[in-house]
Amino acid sequence: MIADVVVIGGGLSGLASALQLSNSGADVILCEQNNQLGGRTYSFVDKTTGEVVNNGQHVLVGAYHNTIKYLELIGTRHLINVQKQFRLHFHHPTLGIHTFELGNLPKPFDVAVAMLKFKLLPINDRRKLLKVGLELNKWKDALTNKLSQLTVAEWLTTLGQSEKSRKYFWYPIVLSVMNEMPERASALLFARSLKQTFLGKKSDASFLIPKVGQTELYLTNAIRILNNNGVKILTGSKVNSLLIDNNKIVGVEGSSKIKSKYVVSAVPHWKLIDLLPQELLQHERFSVLKYFESSPIISVHLWYEKEVSVHTSGRIEFIGLIERNLQWVFNRRRLMGEEGKPSNYISAVISAAYDYINLPKDKIIEIALNELKDIFPRSEQTKLKHALVIKEKRATFSATNRVEPFRPESETAIQNFYLAGDWTNTGLPATIEGAISSGFKCAELIKNAG
Ligand SMILES: Cc1cc2nc3c(=O)[nH]c(=O)nc-3n(C[C@H](O)[C@H](O)[C@H](O)COP(=O)(O)OP(=O)(O)OC[C@H]3O[C@@H](n4cnc5c(N)ncnc54)[C@H](O)[C@@H]3O)c2cc1C
Structure with a gap:
């Protein structure tokens, strides 16, 4: 196979890159090792409840300008609600609920x-x-x-x-x-x-709340547009190595060889190590990969028979918990505008979940139910219909000040080989915004290179 550009990885950084490149007329092949696109941002239908579940509750803000641009490009911008007033509720075990609210x-x-x-x-x-x-x-x-x-x-x-x-x-x-x-x-x-x-524009400090699951928001339309643009999307297609000739990229090799003028790697840091030839891993631009570590996130999804999240403070969509194991709790029904549904769907998140990631899922559910009893007393008397725990061991790169100086630029030591991904030098922590902006940047560099 031959293409102008091969994009390795069909997460949001790879999709953003393929979208911009193909919109400008490039002939693109997108290789994704999994059978589905989306990488760390996807949703699925839970078999027990039939509900759309996100692999993690992704929080977006108005300052995510590239993400908004991506949603506009794929025509799903209307599927997010913009919270009118920035508001964060915090629950303290003895001091109750207090709100930080921008007027x-x-x-x-x-x-x-x-x-x-x-x-x-x-x-x-x-x-x-x-x-x-x-x-x-x-x-x-x-x-x-x-x-x-x-x-x-x-x-x-x-x-x-x-x-x-x-x-x-x-x-x-x-x-x-x-x-x-x-x-x-x-x-x-x-x-x-x-x-x-x-401290940016007023609209930057607002939460963007998706009305649909992540697959519908980020993927379905993107795939349709990529297909229309003639992009060959190869799922279940793992790239094993880069083809490099005289320090210039000439393609990639997986189950077969694909020749191309340019290659964008949109894979996480630990996957790039597998792709690079041994001698290049010694190069100062790539040897820094060994300093990167990952940080886990646990999401707990709970379905109660009826509404439990009633509180004297009124309609709460999400709330931060102080001095608890759970950190943020989301009322999915309110977020999704599904308050008419008979059951109540609550999700809770533990970020940087180093101390919890190896606990059995039953134990994590027990912790969550115990803590929710204190915050939503009704939950104690309400039947739990179903519980689901999703552990993402490598949810994001670990954004420490030690690794920050080593985050690589899009341009690499290999000619015509570019790096995208939330872990590259985006100036942001590991976010959807960072992933998408890095994908756009690689596309821009390739367009300018001719
Ligand atoms: C639980 C959870 C909660 C999160 N919460 C938030 C949040 O609230 N806000 C926010 O902004 N961000 C959040 N994030 C982070 C966000 O999801 C990521 O920053 C973003 O999805 C990363 O996209 P990416 O394209 O850089 O990488 P990925 O999504 O990891 O995509 C890389 C792709 O490359 C593929 N791949 C790897 N190796 C190969 C190979 N050899 N050949 C072919 N394909 C390959 C992988 O299968 C994958 O699909 C969260 C992440 C998780 C997991």
Whole structure:
């Protein structure tokens, strides 16, 4: 087979790349080792309930500009609702529910007032939250240098954030944004994510809530467009090696050889190691791959016979839990606008789940049910119809400040060979936005190369 470009990997980074390349007329072959596309972002129909279940609850914000562009390109932008007012609820075991909510003031005053009104913290601690906002607002090169040396926990300590501020406010956010423990997570990536979300345009700080499962949102239409563009999508087609001649890529080899002018690798870091010839793994641009590690996420899906998530605070779509094992709990019925359905579908997430990933699934369900009893007392008396635990051992690369300097650029030491994927140097933690932007970037570089 012959193509202009081979894209290896049919996750969102590979799909974004194939989409942009084929839209501009390139002849593309997309090789995906699995029988389905989507990589770490997909949904499936649960056999017991017949419900569409996401492999993980993916949280999107308005600052995900490339993701929005991707959804516009494939025509599914209308399948997300934009939350009108940025609102985060937190549940504390004894202090109850408190809300961090951005009002209608212009930036950055909306953030400052929201911090001062966050009554879960004593007033002195709330005032100190402002220090973080001030630091981000006056971001200069010196701050980038400072942050690149620090973990999130260290950075927040330098800004005088009390233990309560860290545990009751910052850490639930850090775990969700970074999928890493605050004591390991890169301060630079976390601070940049905060700045992009809260100090950009007003619409950047809004949650984008999909009305459909991930496969329908990201994949179904993309596949249709790729087919229309003439892209050969080869699923169940693992690439085993790169064909390199005189330091120039000339194709890939799997079950057969595919010759091409350009190759985009859109596979995770640990898969790239398998693809590269031994001598190139010694090259300084690729030897850094050994520093990358992965961080796990556990999702728990629970179906109760009837509504359990009623709370005095009214309609809660999702809530952060403080001093619990579960970190964020989502009322899927409310998120999906399916409140009329008879059963209640709750999902819960444990990010950076190092301490939980090897527990038996029954034990994880037991932990979840116990904690939900305290938050939604009705759940204790309500029959549980079905429970499902999804463990993603390698959910994301571990976004530590140690690995951040080693994230590779799209262009590589091999001519016409490009790297995409959430782990490459996107400037973001491992996110859908990073994956899609890296795929777009490779497509742009290839288009410009001629
Ligand atoms: C449970 C969970 C929750 C998450 N939550 C969020 C969130 O809330 N917000 C957010 O923005 N992001 C979230 N993410 C991260 C997001 O899903 C990823 O950043 C994104 O999907 C990565 O896309 P990718 O294309 O870089 O990699 P992948 O999705 O891993 O795609 C790589 C593809 O390459 C294929 N492949 C590998 N090797 C080969 C080979 N040799 N030949 C052919 N094919 C190969 C793989 O099968 C895979 O399909 C979450 C991830 C998980 C798992």
